[in-house]
Amino acid sequence: MTLLLLAVGVNAASLDDLAYTTTNGEVTITDCYVSARGELVIPATIDGKPVTSIGGDAFVDSRLTSITIPNSVTSIGDFAFYDCASLTSITIPNSVTSIGVGALESCTSLTTIEVGAENVNYTDVNGVLFNKEKTDLLNYPAGKGGNYAIPDSVTSIEEGAFGGCTSMTSITIPDGVTSIGGAAFYECTSLTSITIPDGVTSIGNDTFWSCTSLTSITIPDGVTSIGNGAFDGCRSLTSITIPDNVTSIGLFSFHDCTSLTNITIPESVTSIGERAFANCTSLTSIAIPDSVTSIGERAFGGCTSMTSITIPDGVTSIAEYAFSGCISLTSLTIPNGVTSIGYGTFQFCTSLTSITIPNSVTSIGELAFRECRFLKTVVMEGLPPTVDRTAFETVNENAKVFVNPGYLFRYGNVGETWNGLVISDPDEKSLYDRIEELTELIIQKDAQIAGLEQRPTQSEYDAVVTELDACPSLEDIQEARVGSVVLTPTGNGTVILRMMIEESSDLSVWENNGESVEVELPLTEGKKFLRFALK
Template identity: 35%
Template sequence: MKKPQTSKIFCVARLLLLLPFLVQPLMVQAQYRFTTNSDGSLNIAQYTGPGGAVVIPNTTNGLPITSIGDAAFFGNTNLTSVTVGTNVASIADQAFSYSSVTNVTLPGSVTNIAFDSFHNCNSLTAITVATNNPAYSSAAGVLFNQNQTTLIGFPEGKAGSYAVPDSVTNIGVYAFFDSTNLTSVALSSNVSTIEDYAFYDCPGLTAITVNTNNLWYSSVAGVLFDQSQATLIQYPAGNAASSYTMPNTVTNIGMEAFYGCPHLTNVTLGTNVAIIGGAAFEYCTVLASITFPNSVTIIEGDAFAECSSLTSINIGTGVTNIQGQAFLGCLSVTAITVAAGNPAFSSVGGVLFNANQTTLYLYPAGSSATSYTVPGSVTNIVQDAFMEAFNLASIALDPNVQTIGDSAFADCFGLTSITIPNSVTNLGFSTFFNCFNLTNVMIGTGLSSIGFQVFAYCSSLTGVYFASNAPAMSSDVFDGDRAAIAYYLPATMRWSATFDGIPTAPWLPQIVASAVRTNQFSFYIDWASGQSVVVEGCTNLSRPIWSPLQTNLLASSSWFFSDPRWTNYPSRFYRAISP
């Protein structure tokens, strides 16, 4: 599962500041920029001061400051401490994210803190809450709800081991997020709920231990399980071991259970594992191989994404569901194999298909092959299927292909040309994004719509040849393609002088590769298949009288023409035209 994109939140916050006429009136006062809340109180939209020890005032110009807005202190690397004013009731998304703040003091008035207010504050060692606060409290610099039954936020800069207080029954979402210096966590017998991402991105965490009297959770060798050890919840990312053998009690590997474990080269799955959760092994960058026992039925999205050292994937007979981007960014995988008898999947030449090979799921990104021909049985190429297949220079799509998923060929850096068959009606989001060696594209007669950034950042692209009418288009289709021209066939419709910002021109037959062969003058004509072309000749270009020599309906994109009578004339000139 993908995490929230903080950069997007940041950009939105800045956009609101740059366009004050779209929001509440903007007020600038000393070290702050304010907007006005619906009740007339002030919201800190941006801090503009010098940093250091910041004390947020209670009022400005007689108006109370009641909220700290989205990204108000985002990325401020001069902050050391913040004392929040006694009228502030809410702290919004990313309010202090990526700042250098070391400690924060919250008054009794704060009753709403966004879960990501202090994300990526790697220097933050303490959050202190006033004792009269009705919603929050703190102990040893850690943020809790008021009665300390929920642990809300462990300061990311706080180091060493930590024992969760006995009062805590719930570990909140992102509670220990990005706690780089945290080495171990001890859970009491009272913890009954651990929410998503609780231990996400804790690279120094070596062990999670659980009191043996806990009825909901357990631990073995520092690894966190549910009480029955059927679900493996969290393998500590700081564990230095290079291999791990999973207990056979495990049937479910939890979401992000092994996320970002930099030392694991080998994991032996238990013989009863049925579900591998989303992003379970994402960014296990030295994991070299994985074999799925026949018990595995579901591999969720991003399960092995960015496992850049993984060289092979062996799928057992039980897997019937592989979700999106499960193996995205596995750049060293040279082959995917599927056990005989699997009812849902098959493999041919190391490429993953559905059982009857009508859907192509995944081409191994680490393959050294420079060309690939999609089998004639394939009608559907799924999202990201060829993404980051860097070595492929050419891909031949069969005329039976009907659908091509989003980003299907994105980041195929070696790809130089592609022909989209007539059967394809739509190209979705970022289909060929960042294929920077792609020079020309042939598009068939069936294309009716083209999506956002389909050819964006294909910086070598010079020609896109449309046999179709001008398709409906999204925005930024050719973003960053400075040399691209869209060529269209005569008699096609809806073309204008530009197409999504690039110039257009008629697509006409071209004479190429002329030569004398077996006493006949010959050449090739390149054009769109299915078009009729006429070769005409004349003997004088200053006063040309063109005569038709041969007409042909192109069965492919190239036609060979030869003239056995060329020696009957002192000179002869040729042209190819559309009838």
């Protein structure tokens, strides 16, 4: 049975209504209308029946500023008060024995959580919600902000515990923590760095999602898995080292890390998940270890600065759009083990000029090389695979395919087209390779010449000499003093060098002791400068 409870019946200020259900004589609050504003006092009974539960999502997106929970309530459901952006405080009564996942997440105005002193399962410390033993940190109010040191008693940080804490700038995690729940620090947009203690073995899904100011993070060697979306949207993160024990990189793990320039993937990793590095627009190259056997859909899609990538021989499948939009990628060799090239795998790789497809490939999917407008050379090492008619759509209009001579008859005759590519004489490939080598050599020589051209010209050198010649001679100087050394020209072809003797007890304050050393030195005709050294 579902009933509508009018605001008048619940003694609520600026509230129109609540929705609730009654089961076995007990009431569960299931919804709060979005029009509700101000303070709400939930009654202990409705129609003579006790209110014992606040259901999951019951107050999601509510704009209430204060909610009083009666001492009859024993359970608060998952995400019950999620994103209550106007809620500033809340008190958990003594009667509550169960609080669901994310119950108080993303309440961006919430600065304190209070718990009844006699509650047997929960407690608060300075407005932060813990279990009674203070070993589990359940929720840090999203509006609290600032710096925070987690108490040493804590061993577990629960899912979403710091979610939406946009003004938190730093956090210290004690060494005793061994578990960090999913989305624990999501949208902590002011957090710049964090160190994960050695006892943690896994980083859950969305743990640091959209921590847009995070520039560095230390992942301990004991971590074996990085969850889906773990660092998704960490746009200030510049580099990261994945520990040697990690075996898989999850979906969206480093998606949209637009400042990431360097990442090391260890030999322990066997799979790279869907969009794992998609939109990492500053990543220029990446070495995929030999242990990897599969590359997920759009794994490197949109990595616009990536110029090279090495795919190991152990890879047997490259999923759809895996390298789509890698507009700086110029060449690539597909390992001899891959059997299929998926839908749109290299679509919009507009700088790709050549590619070698091994004899293991049996199919090339739709739009696989679409819009690779500079692709001029395709080398087929095996029998013709099954190719979708759009696979080479809008590549360079003069693109050629070079075929293993033993299989040429299966592709057609030289000069004919195969899937839009001109079948070329295999001997021409050798000549083409030689031209490519010579072109590269010319580029190197041009660079050397450019370096030589940066050297000063004869006229520039002469100008410097003229400038030096214009400097004053010793005869032009009446007296020059540097420190306690005095030079005095005599006017008769000599100069007097006089050195004053000074003393100090601390190498800081010096005093003249009244003594000096004086030497008269001849000036050789045509010479303008003297220099001396103490030995």
